[in-house]
Amino acid sequence: MNPILKKELTLGSRTIRMPIALMFYNGFLAFIAVLILFSACSYYYYGSGSMEYSALIGIFPTLAAVQMALICLIIPVITASSVAGEREKQTLDILLTTPITPRSIIFGKVWAALTNVFMFIISSVPSMAIAFLFGGLQWHYLAEFLVIILGISFFVGAVGIWCSSMYKRTVVSVIMTLVIELAFFVGTLILMGSIILIQNMIALRANTVYDGLGILPMILLANPLSGFVDFLVYAMNGNGLMKSIFLDSMSSTAVSGIVRAISPYWCVINLIVTIFLGLIFVGQAAKMIDPVCVHGKKKSRGSSARKKKSKRFRDLSGSEDKAV
Amino acid sequence: MMLKIQNLYKSYGSFQAVCDLNLSIQKGEIFGFVGHNGAGKTTTMKIIAGLLTATSGSISINGIDGIRQNREIKHMIGYMPDFFGVYDNLKAIEYMEFYASLYGITGSEVRKTCRSLMDLVNLSDKETTYVDSLSRGMKQRLCLARCLVHNPELLLLDEPASGLDPQARFEMKEILKNLGSMGKTIIISSHILPELADMCTTIGIMKQGRMLLHGSVEDILTHAQNSGTTLTIRTMTNQETAIRILKEDPNVHKVSIREEELNVQFSGTEMDLAQLIRLLVVNNVLISSFHREKGNLEALFLEVNGNPDGKEQKGGAL
Numbered sequence: 001m002n003p004i005l006k007k008e009l010t011l012g013s014r015t016i017r018m019p020i021a022l023m024f025y026n027g028f029l030a031f032i033a034v035l036i037l038f039s040a041c042s043y044y045y046y047g048s049g050s051m052e053y054s055a056l057i058g059i060f061p062t063l064a065a066v067q068m069a070l071i072c073l074i075i076p077v078i079t080a081s082s083v084a085g086e087r088e089k090q091t092l093d094i095l096l097t098t099p100i101t102p103r104s105i106i107f108g109k110v111w112a113a114l115t116n117v118f119m120f121i122i123s124s125v126p127s128m129a130i131a132f133l134f135g136g137l138q139w140h141y142l143a144e145f146l147v148i149i150l151g152i153s154f155f156v157g158a159v160g161i162w163c164s165s166m167y168k169r170t171v172v173s174v175i176m177t178l179v180i181e182l183a184f185f186v187g188t189l190i191l192m193g194s195i196i197l198i199q200n201m202i203a204l205r206a207n208t209v210y211d212g213l214g215i216l217p218m219i220l221l222a223n224p225l226s227g228f229v230d231f232l233v234y235a236m237n238g239n240g241l242m243k244s245i246f247l248d249s250m251s252s253t254a255v256s257g258i259v260r261a262i263s264p265y266w267c268v269i270n271l272i273v274t275i276f277l278g279l280i281f282v283g284q285a286a287k288m289i290d291p292v293c294v295h296g297k298k299k300s301r302g303s304s305a306r307k308k309k310s311k312r313f314r315d316l317s318g319s320e321d322k323a324v
Numbered sequence: 325m326m327l328k329i330q331n332l333y334k335s336y337g338s339f340q341a342v343c344d345l346n347l348s349i350q351k352g353e354i355f356g357f358v359g360h361n362g363a364g365k366t367t368t369m370k371i372i373a374g375l376l377t378a379t380s381g382s383i384s385i386n387g388i389d390g391i392r393q394n395r396e397i398k399h400m401i402g403y404m405p406d407f408f409g410v411y412d413n414l415k416a417i418e419y420m421e422f423y424a425s426l427y428g429i430t431g432s433e434v435r436k437t438c439r440s441l442m443d444l445v446n447l448s449d450k451e452t453t454y455v456d457s458l459s460r461g462m463k464q465r466l467c468l469a470r471c472l473v474h475n476p477e478l479l480l481l482d483e484p485a486s487g488l489d490p491q492a493r494f495e496m497k498e499i500l501k502n503l504g505s506m507g508k509t510i511i512i513s514s515h516i517l518p519e520l521a522d523m524c525t526t527i528g529i530m531k532q533g534r535m536l537l538h539g540s541v542e543d544i545l546t547h548a549q550n551s552g553t554t555l556t557i558r559t560m561t562n563q564e565t566a567i568r569i570l571k572e573d574p575n576v577h578k579v580s581i582r583e584e585e586l587n588v589q590f591s592g593t594e595m596d597l598a599q600l601i602r603l604l605v606v607n608n609v610l611i612s613s614f615h616r617e618k619g620n621l622e623a624l625f626l627e628v629n630g631n632p633d634g635k636e637q638k639g640g641a642l
Contacts, residue, residue: 003422003425003426006422006425007411007414007422010413010414010418011411011413011414014413015413089409089410089411090405090407090408090409091409091410091411093370093375093405093409094403094405094409094423094470095426096374096375097373097374097375097398097401097403098398098423098426098427099395099398099399099426099427099428100426101395291374291375291376291377292374292377292394
């Protein structure tokens with residue numbers, strides 16, 4: 001077991017913060033679930049007099065989306081102080097003098113954050129399971145949801161650790177993690193939309209016909225939420241969102257062949273890309289805390305030819321310090 | 325040779341933190357790094373520990389290139405910074421075990437090793453105490469035990485006694501002496517030279533990143549004693565004559581007057597001193613009291629550091 005992970009878990013288990021956070025987290029999820037149940041019952045009492053069971057299936061995507069939002073907000077707070085905290089406690093220097101590699105330190109921190117997230121997710125399973133009581137959903141969706149949310153948590157955790165390594169102040173680290181999250185979650189959509197808009201304008205000015213999206217939707221692979229939304233739509237309709245848009249609705253001329261080919265497996269490919277992006281952030285964070293490898297560049301040492309000033313120092317012991 | 329530093333430079337922009345440092349430390353030696361704050365002691369230690377990269381120069385630890393084979397030397401070094409660096413929510417024994425695990429020490433050996441080290445630093449009764457409830461001196465000793473957990477050959481201790489009360493300071497000194505007798509090579513930094521003189525075998529005085537003085541404690545003590553004897557002479561009559569005689573003596577460097585007392589900086593031999601006193605008496609200078617204070621390390625340290633350019637001091641190389 002990674003010693004950093006073990007230490008983080010030991011330290012984490014000795015604070016009251018985690019149980020309180022779990023209580024509020026599950027309380028909020030339960031509140032959302034009750035609200036949905038209540039609205040379905042209201043329909044029974046004040047509407048047609050019949051229960052709208054299909055509305056109850058909505059508990060699953062709603063709770064899943066709420067969980068995703070909460071996790072994306074909680075992780076930056078958990079990870080922001082992980083490296084910055086070691087710096088503040090002045091323990092990072094000591095860690096770096098031991099044989100443990102900076103990468104192991106960072107992975108230990110990421111796993112510790114993921115373990116916390118896992119506790120949140122596992123503790124929320126009873127709330128999530130409410131949706132499955134009414135039928136219409138298969139149980140394997142719950143397992144798939146866990147895998148996807150863990151994948152995205154790894155990405156967000158890696159971003160958080162990277163920011164924690166980059167910025168000394170915890171508050172700055174939290175804000176920057178949220179900014180980077182937004183850049184991936186919303187920025188990719190804005191980027192794709194902007195490119196489409198510009199291409200349309202160019203086509204309009206040239207009096208030509210816009211020749212379709214091409215491979216532009218591939219940008220969305222860098223958006224961890226695209227796979228998540230694709231999964232939710234798949235869980236509800238039996239057909240993934242990307243497949244519906246790019247394969248079923250669009251013609252082969254409107255979108256590139258590769259996009260059409262991967263659209264049925266969008267969720268899986270997106271998850272792989274998300275984890276890969278997370279690994280990049282982890283690698284960069286490790287380089288950032290490595291004293292002999294600053295910002296990815298090995299510092300050249302001993303190579304620079306320095307003009308040596310001939311100076312004689314007092315030497316009481318021998319030849320070592322005499323003539324330089 | 326345990327440690328060999330050659331032409332070490334470290335600069336931050338135009339600021340030279342370490343400048344052309346050359347140093348050799350033998351196995352089993354206890355070396356004291358002395359210098360004011362900002363002299364370059366901590367920077368040098370951090371470079372040796374692999375926490376900073378040198379701008380140029382080389383470091384060899386036990387024959388291994390300390391800069392290029394940074395990972396290999398980590399098992400050889402125990403580094404104790406000038407701050408505690410402890411996790412408050414861990415118990416003392418857990419703190420030790422955590423660091424043992426970082427060095428790959430696992431199994432039943434861990435607890436045994438950690439207990440024996442805590443016993444060495446007189447903390448055996450504090451095993452289950454949370455680190456945050458330990459006193460400053462205890463934390464410092466725990467940190468020392470921590471950096472011994474992998475049985476390193478070279479110990480780098482950056483101001484190990486800073487901020488400790490006299491009792492804790494004494495205890496720390498005793499532990500370090502004990503470690504020295506165990507054959508560990510130790511590098512200790514401090515800005516209090518006499519404190520180091522008690523336990524170190526060699527001393528180096530640094531200023532503005534340069535090694536000004538380097539040698540065995542005995543050599544430095546002899547040098548200090550030879551270079552800076554202060555005479556305090558109380559005269560009853562003919563003070564002006566006394567001042568004239570003293571100023572004419574080639575072994576007298578400085579004469580100052582405070583009420584009836586003359587403070588004289590003298591660097592001659594015993595015979596020179598006897599001749600000087602005789603000369604004063606022959607010239608009808610009545611001496612009511614005479615006090616002689618030999619130069620000490622503190623005075624030498626101040627003298628060496630007082631030179632603003634870090635140039636060679638009066639007295640020359642020994």
